[in-house]
Amino acid sequence: MTRKLAWLLVVGVTGLAVSSPWAHAQTNISMGATLNAISFTGVGNADQVTMSFGALCDATHCPGFGSGQAIGDNGFYSITGSPTITLTDVFSGFNTPTNDWNVTQSAPLTFCFSSAAGCGGTVYLQGNLQLVSFDQSSGGNTGTFNPNHTPDLILTGGTLESIFGPNPVMDLVVNFGGSPQLLTTLLNNTDKVNGVNVSSGEIDPNPTPEPATIALVGSGLLTLGTALRRRVRGGKRGVPRTQRQA
Numbered sequence: 001m002t003r004k005l006a007w008l009l010v011v012g013v014t015g016l017a018v019s020s021p022w023a024h025a026q027t028n029i030s031m032g033a034t035l036n037a038i039s040f041t042g043v044g045n046a047d048q049v050t051m052s053f054g055a056l057c058d059a060t061h062c063p064g065f066g067s068g069q070a071i072g073d074n075g076f077y078s079i080t081g082s083p084t085i086t087l088t089d090v091f092s093g094f095n096t097p098t099n100d101w102n103v104t105q106s107a108p109l110t111f112c113f114s115s116a117a118g119c120g121g122t123v124y125l126q127g128n129l130q131l132v133s134f135d136q137s138s139g140g141n142t143g144t145f146n147p148n149h150t151p152d153l154i155l156t157g158g159t160l161e162s163i164f165g166p167n168p169v170m171d172l173v174v175n176f177g178g179s180p181q182l183l184t185t186l187l188n189n190t191d192k193v194n195g196v197n198v199s200s201g202e203i204d205p206n207p208t209p210e211p212a213t214i215a216l217v218g219s220g221l222l223t224l225g226t227a228l229r230r231r232v233r234g235g236k237r238g239v240p241r242t243q244r245q246a
Helices: 002-025 211-237 241-245
Strands: 028-031 038-042 048-052 063-067 075-080 085-089 100-105 109-116 120-129 133-136 142-145 153-157 169-175 192-204
Touching: 075 120
Parallel strands: none
Antiparallel strands: 028 063, 028 192, 038 048, 038 192, 048 085, 063 075, 075 109, 085 100, 100 133, 109 120, 120 153, 133 142, 142 169, 169 192
């Protein structure tokens, strides 16, 4: 009976603990293509380039589509702001530059996902975007911001904020168009690459366990321990003292 009780409690607590992250894993926002407004510029040194987003979106570009717990929440997203965005080669100081870059910003970019273009209508998500890394393909055709899926979006509001949590993960895939060019060719000069766009992207909830989930697991384990302790004590009451001492 004791083993059966323990097994049922463990299964129940485990199921409840994983149910919330699993639901989050099925929920995301898929992001469509932007205008060709992104540019990269060399700054004349051996390990850095800068970039700007420009006016990415209009009434027909930048669509967004919700899935999972956000299904039916479709509309348009926008990324605005003009901070200084600097990409630094990961292996700065080595003789051979790579296609992997760390990204820093002088200020966050402003992100919004809403039912109408220009952050109009119902606002589903809004917040501050801080890019952290960039990985360009070896052929220079495409690149991905945040390939390691680091939480990089700090939400400040929106009807879906409670689902995605305060710090979800956004990744952006950019397309370098018909004339691909590696960003490493911009090192040690002030050349420029224009006409780059976001071809796709995704926003996922941060998989960090929620406080309610942690509390639930703790409560379940406490219940399990209490039940087993009572069971053991009850068994000892029915055993003669001489046998218990033996």
